[in-house]
Amino acid sequence: MLTIAVSKGRIYEETLPLLAEAGITPIDDPKKCRKLILQTSRDDVQLVIIRATDVPTFVEYGAADLGIAGKDVLLEHGADSLYEPLDLNIACCRLMTAAHKDAPEQRGRIRVATKYVKIAQSYFASKGIQAEIIKLYGSMELAPLVGLADCIVDLVDTGNTLKANDLEPRELIMNISSRLVVNKAAMKMKHAAIAALLSQFEQTLAKR
Numbered sequence: 600m601l602t603i604a605v606s607k608g609r610i611y612e613e614t615l616p617l618l619a620e621a622g623i624t625p626i627d628d629p630k631k632c633r634k635l636i637l638q639t640s641r642d643d644v645q646l647v648i649i650r651a652t653d654v655p656t657f658v659e660y661g662a663a664d665l666g667i668a669g670k671d672v673l674l675e676h677g678a679d680s681l682y683e684p685l686d687l688n689i690a691c692c693r694l695m696t697a698a699h700k701d702a703p704e705q706r707g708r709i710r711v712a713t714k715y716v717k718i719a720q721s722y723f724a725s726k727g728i729q730a731e732i733i734k735l736y737g738s739m740e741l742a743p744l745v746g747l748a749d750c751i752v753d754l755v756d757t758g759n760t761l762k763a764n765d766l767e768p769r770e771l772i773m774n775i776s777s778r779l780v781v782n783k784a785a786m787k788m789k790h791a792a793i794a795a796l797l798s799q800f801e802q803t804l805a806k807r
């Protein structure tokens with residue numbers, strides 16, 4: 600049995616076509632049922648539906664053999680303990696700093712609100728900027744508007760969320776896409792099955 604950890608939402612939606620090309624179709628729709636384990640059209644493959652930030656944890660501990668997670672989540676988790684053999688080029692976006700559109704460029708020590716504490720710390724350190732990082736779990740955009748922080752570090756896709764809150768993107772930290780990750784022991788123990796799946800994904804991606 601191969602267990603693949605996927606998060607609900609955009610990653611799940613963009614993963615479905617990849618799975619379909621590999622002959623894997625979930626029996627249930629996670630939007631319509633509350634099942635956390637989804638059987639698929641293949642007897643030897645099941646999906647577990649979890650929070651995006653939990654995917655590296657499930658794969659690291661071998662509770663899932665494979666997982667699909669954003670590079671943002673993998674970097675923040677510290678994913679040395681996982682193999683990351685494939686960039687799936689899905690759920691693409693940019694990790695950026697953003698500030699109020701009228702805010703001048705900040706000098707000296709700054710306050711940064713983000714859920715990406717580790718990434719933000721190393722980014723500002725690499726630029727020689729002293730930053731106090733304030734960890735938030737959501738609605739980062741609010742922080743500069745209410746004086747909690749000078750800027751935020753968050754994912755940007757269309758830019759509409761920033762714009763709706765009078766913020767603007769400032770600096771690109773990195774381009775983000777989702778990656779296939781594999782548990783290290785599973786890569787050895789279930790090598791044939793995992794290698795077959797990897798090559799099916801690779802073929803599909805090469806056609807795009």
Ligand code: PRT
Nearest residue numbers: 608609651652669670690691692754755756757758759760
């Ligand atoms: O939302 P929830 O708390 O349930 O979990 P999550 O946010 O971790 O999951 P989800 O499904 O929202 O995101 C999973 C992964 O999708 C992320 O880890 C990224 O790798 C990837 N991804 C791609 C995005 C976006 N694009 C994206 N635009 N994740 C989040 N966003 C959010 C962003 O945080 C901001 O709030 O969308 C908003 C910006 O979008 P625009 O289009 O307005 O710029």
Ligand code: MG
Nearest residue numbers: 608609651737
């Ligand atoms: Mg989200």
